[in-house]
Amino acid sequence: MNHLTRNDFASALQVLERVEAQADSVRGFAQAVVQALNGFVASELTTLSVCDLTTGQREVVGLPGGRLGTDEMECFDRHFFEHPLVRHHGFEGGLLTRRISDLVRRHDFQRSALFGGYYRRIGLEYAIVVPLFSDRRTLVSVVLNRRGLDFDERDRERLELLRPHLAFLYRHARHARAAVALNEGEETPLPRMPMPPDLSPPGLTQREAEVMHWLACGKTDAEIAALLSISPRTVQKHLEHIYVKLGVETRTAAVMRALAICNHSSIRNADHFFV
Numbered sequence: 001m002n003h004l005t006r007n008d009f010a011s012a013l014q015v016l017e018r019v020e021a022q023a024d025s026v027r028g029f030a031q032a033v034v035q036a037l038n039g040f041v042a043s044e045l046t047t048l049s050v051c052d053l054t055t056g057q058r059e060v061v062g063l064p065g066g067r068l069g070t071d072e073m074e075c076f077d078r079h080f081f082e083h084p085l086v087r088h089h090g091f092e093g094g095l096l097t098r099r100i101s102d103l104v105r106r107h108d109f110q111r112s113a114l115f116g117g118y119y120r121r122i123g124l125e126y127a128i129v130v131p132l133f134s135d136r137r138t139l140v141s142v143v144l145n146r147r148g149l150d151f152d153e154r155d156r157e158r159l160e161l162l163r164p165h166l167a168f169l170y171r172h173a174r175h176a177r178a179a180v181a182l183n184e185g186e187e188t189p190l191p192r193m194p195m196p197p198d199l200s201p202p203g204l205t206q207r208e209a210e211v212m213h214w215l216a217c218g219k220t221d222a223e224i225a226a227l228l229s230i231s232p233r234t235v236q237k238h239l240e241h242i243y244v245k246l247g248v249e250t251r252t253a254a255v256m257r258a259l260a261i262c263n264h265s266s267i268r269n270a271d272h273f274f275v
Helices: 006-020 026-040 070-078 084-091 106-110 113-122 153-183 206-216 221-228 232-246 251-274
Strands: 045-052 057-062 126-134 138-146
Touching: 006 026, 006 153, 006 251, 026 045, 026 057, 026 138, 026 153, 057 070, 070 113, 084 126, 084 138, 106 113, 126 153, 138 153, 153 251, 206 221, 206 232, 206 251, 221 232, 232 251
Parallel strands: none
Antiparallel strands: 045 057, 045 138, 126 138
């Protein structure tokens, strides 16, 4: 069931604009996404987690003054492979935003060594994970934690709305790092981004809709030009027309606005069908 409102889409766009402004490096992206999501969905501890699926260790970026110290990190690492969300997103191929409670019953989780050794230790009970990248060796995700009240379905839907676009911005941050690495003679593999749904809001021409689709896939102007057998300059002209029609000024804003329009249209059509 869809619980999202127009305000949710507007707030999501603001989050993405804040992250996009600082996503010129992986570190900048990490700090921006943690700060932005902490205010988007209520959380007592929000982090960007980079998990090494081979060694069972992780690196964490959080807000200044966060509560995770060395002892707490070591506690988590001891139970790394027991974590239901690590297993789901890192080893089972889960791509969507999930809560611990989506995967294991609360009673069973509270009896686990992970809960007793880590979550009880840091005074938290619930977690929800937004996966951004996984290649079977590394899992990168945003993790939000609470105590007292679990994340509800609307929280999950709001975060899922952002997920593919945050993955897109993370991909570009990785591109920036890879460019530096290549200049220094290193090789850095780039992550694959999940394919988003086709976005064809009313008012776009067929060619503009095709450009919009590849834009949502994270393609550059040159890549879109090659895919559509047109020039990069023509792609830029189509993007200018798309921006005007959608009332936006950036690529990320265009994707989010198109998503909001298409989502609203599908809900309205469904409501009409069931009348």
